[in-house]
Amino acid sequence: xxxxxxxxxxxxxxxxxxxxxxxxxxxxxxxxxxxxxxxxxxxxxxxxxxxxxxxxxxxxxxxxxxxxxxxxxxxxxxxxxxxxxxxxxxxxxxxxxxxxxxxxxxxxxxxxxxxxxxxxxxxxxxxxxxxxxxxxxxxxxxx
Amino acid sequence: xxxxxxxxxxxxxxxxxxxxxxxxxxxxxxxxxxxxxxxxxxxxxxxxxxxxxxxxxxxxxxxxxxxxxxxxxxxxxxxxxxxxxxxxxxxxxxxxxxxxxxxxxxxxxxxxxxxxxxxxxxxxxxxxxxxxxxxxxxxxxxxxxxxxxxxxxxxxxxxxxxxxxxxxxxxxxxxxxxxxxxxxxxxxxxxxxxxxxxxxxxxxxxxxxxxxxxxxxxxxxxxxxxxxxxxxxxxxxxxxxxxxxxxxxxxxxxxxxxxxxxxxxxxxxxxxxxxxxxxxxxxxxxxxxxxxxxxxxxxxxxxxxxxxxxxxxxxxxxxxxxxxxxxxxxxxxxxxxxxxxxxxxxxxxxxxxxxxxxxxxxxxxxxxxxxxxxxxxxxxxxxxxxxxxxxxxxxxxxxxxxxxxxxxx
Numbered sequence: 239x240x241x242x243x244x245x246x247x248x249x250x251x252x253x254x255x256x257x258x259x260x261x262x263x264x265x266x267x268x269x270x271x272x273x274x275x276x277x278x279x280x281x282x283x284x285x286x287x288x289x290x291x292x293x294x295x296x297x298x299x300x301x302x303x304x305x306x307x308x309x310x311x312x313x314x315x316x317x318x319x320x321x322x323x324x325x326x327x328x329x330x331x332x333x334x335x336x337x338x339x340x341x342x343x344x345x346x347x348x349x350x351x352x353x354x355x356x357x358x359x360x361x362x363x364x365x366x367x368x369x370x371x372x373x374x375x376x377x378x379x380x381x
Numbered sequence: 382x383x384x385x386x387x388x389x390x391x392x393x394x395x396x397x398x399x400x401x402x403x404x405x406x407x408x409x410x411x412x413x414x415x416x417x418x419x420x421x422x423x424x425x426x427x428x429x430x431x432x433x434x435x436x437x438x439x440x441x442x443x444x445x446x447x448x449x450x451x452x453x454x455x456x457x458x459x460x461x462x463x464x465x466x467x468x469x470x471x472x473x474x475x476x477x478x479x480x481x482x483x484x485x486x487x488x489x490x491x492x493x494x495x496x497x498x499x500x501x502x503x504x505x506x507x508x509x510x511x512x513x514x515x516x517x518x519x520x521x522x523x524x525x526x527x528x529x530x531x532x533x534x535x536x537x538x539x540x541x542x543x544x545x546x547x548x549x550x551x552x553x554x555x556x557x558x559x560x561x562x563x564x565x566x567x568x569x570x571x572x573x574x575x576x577x578x579x580x581x582x583x584x585x586x587x588x589x590x591x592x593x594x595x596x597x598x599x600x601x602x603x604x605x606x607x608x609x610x611x612x613x614x615x616x617x618x619x620x621x622x623x624x625x626x627x628x629x630x631x632x633x634x635x636x637x638x639x640x641x642x643x644x645x646x647x648x649x650x651x652x653x654x655x656x657x658x659x660x661x662x663x664x665x666x667x668x669x670x671x672x673x674x675x676x677x678x679x680x681x682x683x684x685x686x687x688x689x690x691x692x693x694x695x696x697x698x699x700x701x702x703x704x705x706x707x708x709x710x711x712x713x714x715x716x717x718x719x720x721x722x723x724x725x726x727x728x729x730x731x732x733x734x735x736x737x738x739x740x741x742x743x744x745x746x747x748x749x750x751x752x753x754x755x756x757x758x759x760x761x762x763x764x765x766x767x768x769x770x771x772x773x774x775x776x777x778x779x780x781x782x783x784x785x786x787x788x789x790x
Binding site for chain 1: 423433438749767774785786
């Protein structure tokens with residue numbers, strides 16, 4: 239199954255993946271218009287320290303503990319994608335408590351969670367973070 | 382193979398999915414005294430709050446039992462397990478034979494003897510969907526509600542109904558709230574927040590005697606009420622397992638395969654006790670993720686596969702009126718505490734391991750801490766100074782990150 243993988247040594251720490259993620263979720267066509275002056279809530283996040291940086295997003299685990307721990311039955315995995323049904327999610331954050339990658343976060347409204355769904359939840363067609371990465375630091379492939 | 386599951390909540394669903402991951406054909410029968418498809422017990426407070434519905438509370442799609450080829454006896458009660466004849470007797474008189482049995486009978490409310498309790502007309506527990514429906518049916522915007530018990534169940538109930546009643550008073554013998562998951566400072570912070578949302582607390586006190594609409598307190602005061610909720614605690618339903626010959630302590634004793642002491646009989650969920658790896662002690666870990674993981678483990682093993690669930694830890698994610706509280710593990714050890722307005726954070730370290738944490742108000746990426754506890758990661762193999770600042774994968778070595786994020790084996 240294709241996944242988003244990180245080539246840490248190529249990451250520039252430019253945060254473009256975060257912007258592309260947030261932009262893909264808006265459904266707009268002009269990034270500058272869509273994000274100007276807006277606090278973004280991306281589902282991929284850059285960690286950086288000293289001269290190391292890398293992007294972290296949902297791993298779509300083979301044995302996803304968020305799915306098994308969800309108290310609402312709101313998280314499921316189909317065709318390799320761990321998906322959250324926001325209409326069922328009550329925002330208890332048990333998934334945030336158990337995700338070993340720190341890849342699940344509260345949605346901006348606080349009433350549900352959000353996570354990377356490999357852009358199957360928007361019109362992008364393929365992971366926007368990967369498509370926009372200028373240095374091949376994140377890739378979408380089989381490994 | 383003939384599988385029978387007693388209970389129809391999270392552990393049962395885990396068991397069904399575990400069995401079907403190994404055995405697509407065997408006969409699975411689920412027996413439950415509740416007349417509903419599997420629903421989320423912890424969501425009953427959200428149902429009364431209005432943030433979910435009875436349909437959305439179901440933890441699997443409507444076609445789950447059909448797809449999984451599960452025969453259900455819902456609204457029927459198992460009254461006896463005959464481990465010799467390998468059959469379960471139902472209250473309807475039927476006898477259901479099994480080759481492998483899962484006991485996932487959950488827990489029931491513990492109602493301590495309280496003088497005059499029988500005089501109270503509108504009194505409720507708060508564990509099941511029927512409890513929630515019964516409570517809801519008597520609530521009015523004028524209701525004065527008295528909740529006995531300032532634990533997880535009592536306080537989620539309080540939050541769930543706050544917007545639809547006149548007043549809520551919570552009384553508890555303990556001198557602080559949520560003692561099962563919080564330390565004193567954490568309790569105080571959450572209590573203050575809940576109090577600001579209109580819930581009144583009477584702590585370090587208890588009801589000496591009830592009249593129909595009045596509770597006389599040990600301290601000498603009295604509380605007038607229209608509706609009483611008793612949420613003092615729960616007790617595992619272990620009777621069927623004990624009669625079947627299973628070893629029972631506080632809960633049904635299970636091993637890492639979710640097997641009981643009787644061959645062919647497994648158990649999972651709130652009726653069980655298992656080993657908490659943060660203390661090494663056996664205890665009832667009545668939390669939903671454990672129920673699923675124990676149930677799934679049981680299912681795989683019942684079907685002849687091999688699965689072990691060997692790292693159970695206590696953990697809770699709970700929120701009250703927008704304030705989120707995430708906790709895990711045990712709290713005996715060196716404490717690293719950080720506080721700032723609206724935030725309380727405590728890490729507990731012992732034997733070079735992260736043993737537990739309390740995060741209130743700032744909960745981002747808490748699972749990275751939980752994974753250190755569950756995987757018993759030696760803290761000298763990570764950059765713990767970074768982890769003290771916040772949970773982050775940067776604290777792991779580049780080699781570990783290559784495995785976690787880069788797909789390296």
